[in-house]
Amino acid sequence: MDWLPFWVSLQLGLWVTGLLLLIAFPLAWWFAFSQRGWVVWVESLVSLPMVLAPTVLGFYLLLFLSPNGPVGQFFLNTFGIRLVFSFPAIVIAGCVSSLPFMVTGLKTGLLGVPTVLLEASATLGKGQVETFFRVVLPNMKGGLVSGMVLTFAHSLGEFGVVLMIGGSLPGVTKVVSIAIYEKVESLDFETAHLYALILVLVAYPGVLLLNHLQRQGARRSR
Amino acid sequence: MIHFYIQKSFRAGAKTFSLDVEYALVAGAVLGIRGPSGSGKTSLLRCLAGLERPDGGFVRDDKDFWFDGRRNLFVPARKRNVGLVFQDYALFPHMTVLGNLLYACNDRPKAWDFLDLVKLTDQAHHFPRELSGGEKQRTALARALVREPKLLLMDEPLSALDEELRDSLGEEILRVQKETGVTTVVVSHSRHEIDVLATEVMELADGRLDPNKHLF
Numbered sequence: 001m002d003w004l005p006f007w008v009s010l011q012l013g014l015w016v017t018g019l020l021l022l023i024a025f026p027l028a029w030w031f032a033f034s035q036r037g038w039v040v041w042v043e044s045l046v047s048l049p050m051v052l053a054p055t056v057l058g059f060y061l062l063l064f065l066s067p068n069g070p071v072g073q074f075f076l077n078t079f080g081i082r083l084v085f086s087f088p089a090i091v092i093a094g095c096v097s098s099l100p101f102m103v104t105g106l107k108t109g110l111l112g113v114p115t116v117l118l119e120a121s122a123t124l125g126k127g128q129v130e131t132f133f134r135v136v137l138p139n140m141k142g143g144l145v146s147g148m149v150l151t152f153a154h155s156l157g158e159f160g161v162v163l164m165i166g167g168s169l170p171g172v173t174k175v176v177s178i179a180i181y182e183k184v185e186s187l188d189f190e191t192a193h194l195y196a197l198i199l200v201l202v203a204y205p206g207v208l209l210l211n212h213l214q215r216q217g218a219r220r221s222r
Numbered sequence: 223m224i225h226f227y228i229q230k231s232f233r234a235g236a237k238t239f240s241l242d243v244e245y246a247l248v249a250g251a252v253l254g255i256r257g258p259s260g261s262g263k264t265s266l267l268r269c270l271a272g273l274e275r276p277d278g279g280f281v282r283d284d285k286d287f288w289f290d291g292r293r294n295l296f297v298p299a300r301k302r303n304v305g306l307v308f309q310d311y312a313l314f315p316h317m318t319v320l321g322n323l324l325y326a327c328n329d330r331p332k333a334w335d336f337l338d339l340v341k342l343t344d345q346a347h348h349f350p351r352e353l354s355g356g357e358k359q360r361t362a363l364a365r366a367l368v369r370e371p372k373l374l375l376m377d378e379p380l381s382a383l384d385e386e387l388r389d390s391l392g393e394e395i396l397r398v399q400k401e402t403g404v405t406t407v408v409v410s411h412s413r414h415e416i417d418v419l420a421t422e423v424m425e426l427a428d429g430r431l432d433p434n435k436h437l438f
């Protein structure tokens with residue numbers, strides 16, 4: 001059995017989850033606490049990939065990342081890197097596609113931290129950074145884990161966007177879901193079944209953990 | 223001496239409400255402010271703590287200004303060295319009693335001294351969820367005091383407790399306040415609570431402090 005697609009998927013999941021942790025935190029904070037009315041417009045834009053067909057997202061990303069697109073041209077001229085059909089391209093696509101999952105999880109977690117704890121920290125002489133790491137983060141574990149698990153799981157199952165932006169280059173952009181599709185196309189149902197089963201077995205503990213955390217949270221708030 | 227003059231407009235339901243209060247509090251005194259719900263007691267405490275910015279006036283500790291409306295000076299809560307005991311305690315749920323104190327002041331022997339002061343050494347390694355209401359209140363008090371604040375603020379410190387506990391804890395708070403000598407402002411809707419804790423009593427009515435109303 002060819003394990004290479006699993007390795008590419010795993011790398012994609014880790015890169016997307018790691019990068020989105022950094023990108024989504026400030027966004028989630030902004031969406032959770034900003035009083036400005038127009039924030040909802042930006043938030044809706046960020047959530048769009050959840051409801052858009054992956055091909056729509058893939059099409060626009062292709063326009064942006066291709067050598068003639070603004071981002072693709074910048075990368076080509078500045079770093080000499082051709083983005084489309086490369087691993088960085090599927091990481092960018094994965095980030096855009098999974099951003100709403102991470103943002104939603106983090107925002108839910110942030111909103112669950114009582115404001116009074118932040119105020120208590122301020123009256124105890126602590127600045128925002130220390131309050132964030134020592135009070136906010138430990139009290140939003142549920143939202144944090146939920147955002148990470150959903151993002152990682154979603155990245156593992158990424159198909160349409162990856163196919164459009166990365167194609168199917170073995171060891172570079174060929175992720176498990178694409179490998180399954182190709183095995184089915186070539187009527188190799190046995191390998192397709194094996195790949196699919198492994199994905200199910202990987203996804204189940206993640207969903208189990210999420211539900212466990214949700215039940216725990218519900219019990220605490222009762 | 224803590225001297226404050228606070229002007230603040232805020233919304234209470236559908237109507238707009240104005241706070242216009244001045245008081246000079248000598249060092250070590252306990253000012254009790256009584257008033258009904260929605261009279262602006264908590265807003266007043268929040269302005270003193272630096273969690274809210276008044277519209278005008280000043281708050282100063284001797285010559286040290288924490289807020290001065292004329293000079294547009296506002297020292298935020300984290301830089302005021304004011305201890306605030308929140309109505310619902312606001313203990314950090316992921317930290318033990320000792321952890322809560324160490325968060326406030328990273329000095330282990332001192333934290334133990336303050337736990338001893340509020341008689342909580344046996345509960346030092348308990349989490350807030352494992353504490354009774356009175357123990358939570360004493361933890362919140364010790365946490366506010368361990369930084370040796372210039373001003374201690376207490377928002378309805380006994381109201382969440384049952385009647386039996388209220389009197390004993392009231393005496394306990396009084397003892398701790400006397401031992402530390404910290405200048406204190408207590409607000410409550412309960413006359414009994416204010417009488418137990420305060421050395422100077424004022425009534426907050428129509429957004430103003432009225433010294434006469436407490437005479438009964």
